[in-house]
Amino acid sequence: MNNADILMGTNLSKRFDNLEVVKDVSLTVKEGEFVSLVGKSGCGKTTLLSLLSGLEKPTKGKVILNNKDITGASEDELALFRRDHVGFIFQSFNLIPTLSAWENVALPLFPIKMTGEQRSRRAHDLLNQMEMGHRIEHLPGALSGGEKQRVAIARALINNPKIVFADEPTGNLDSVTGEAIMAILNELHKKKGMTMLMVTHAEELAASADRVIRMKDGEVIA
């Protein structure tokens, strides 16, 4: 595969008060690539992911995502950009406790003008793909950790993103459940050609990626 670059971070730095958490990091992800980002706790992985995905603005440096320079974008422009091009999977699932499984999946679509039926159909399809067809009306509180993460993956996919950012997607799960979730993500990459950037601190999970980027104290070391 010799695909185009879909994500390009150049000389990225992020400073919180006096603490420089990300230091002059440059990295590139190609379309269809599965990249994992590993490193010790506190080394700045989540922060770097936030910079690359447009959740947070860098103190210095530039991010080009899907051919768009998002560095100078406003908060709302970034929101709309994420809505249209980016999917997120988090360690702590981050489901809305009041909404049922399918409504959580459809959450990114709420502000978009479309019929309730269109939203619902898409959410149901994705939940069925995640083998969650039997839990569609359940509230997150009634779901197991693995089930919650499946709902979260379905939510990440509802806008047909160009790239999915996953921050320790198995971090809150036991190893068996974690493997099942990893299997879903691997399949997404292999069968659907989904571009993925995944943060983890477990070497064995990182191994399944096309490429591993290592971080230490805010810097990329390999």
Add this chain to the structure above:
Amino acid sequence: MNFHYVVKELYYQRRRTIISVAGLSIGIALFIILNALSLAYREAARAPLKEIGADITVQRAGNVPEELTGAVFPCSAITISREEVSKIEKIPGITGIGQAVLVWVFDLNRAWIVLGIERDNPIGPAILRNFVTEGRFLENGKQEALVEIGYARQFGIKLGDIVSVAGRLFPIVGLVDASRAPKIAVANLYLPLKDAQAIAVSSKPLQSVSPFAPGDVNLLFIKADQQQIISAAAAMKSILGEKAVIATPESFLKLLGSLFALSDKFTLAASLIAMLIAILIAFKTMAGNVSERAKEIGVMKAVGWTQQNVTMQFLMESVLQCFAAGLLGILIAIIVAFGLSFMTVNIPIPWEMSPTPHFLPGGGVQLYKTLRLPVHIPATLAFFALLLSVFVGGFTGALLGRHISKIKPSEVSRHE
């Protein structure tokens, strides 16, 4: 769909929703009740004049009679001339005038309060035709009289008797129950206006204190446009001079002495405070809600909700709650208003308006018009309260936009 989320959220957080709706609704109810009470006292203050078919009564104070013999005017009601009446008729806003002559008659063995009335004028004491308990009302052009039932009993006067008043003879054709009749201009004997005028014209002691020409009167009952009562009253004062005694709904309101009756400002201030408390309750619960749901807001933003999308969501939650609180507040207010409508008010009738000499029965006794407080909630007030509560919801919801904008989408990456 968003609305669905709003309802789900409010239901999920129902403890909070119930507390904020309840708190807010009490504020709204208080607002409605305070204003309804103020309106009720206002309406009550109109009652003493309304029951005699008028909005304003007019008389003029003068000198005390030199001696109590023959026919005299009470010092609270001396001559109002025909010219003055025709000037008053021309004041803008005045829609009708009733006239009467009130005289005290001291005959050898008896004193009378005598009221001369216009038989066919719906404005003024002719309303007494509804309170004739025996016999009939005065007939056109006849020299005859009605006597008040309590007075008749005391002095043994019966239907068909002929009584002598200031040297004139009047057959008694009816008995009037004044305890049920309007409290203003209560008398012992009721005569046709022209006979009372004739008595006044021919009385020397009366003429020496207050010259009285044929066609003059000493009591006026005036109907006026509600909006122009105050200006009309002022115009009359300038026609009749400083000694004019002009009773309006406002003057009765002052006599009522209630806090609500006394001052619009009190009602305004109290209802503003009620609304302020309501706003604070709404804001505090909504603000607590926002900070509790910071992570949730982070999620919405991370998955692509704009600042405006999130604010709209919270705005709808807040407006819906406040709308519900408004409806509940109206309901509470209706129930409280029903309870309050069993309260009675006693409106004191000034002695000048129903002057009984202190040595006659009822003299020196304070007269009251007693009625149930007419508390009701006008649709416009309820609608305004509802509008106000929705506005409170919108206002707090909009203020929350600022809190919401401080929450960053990267909030989602924090985990405890």
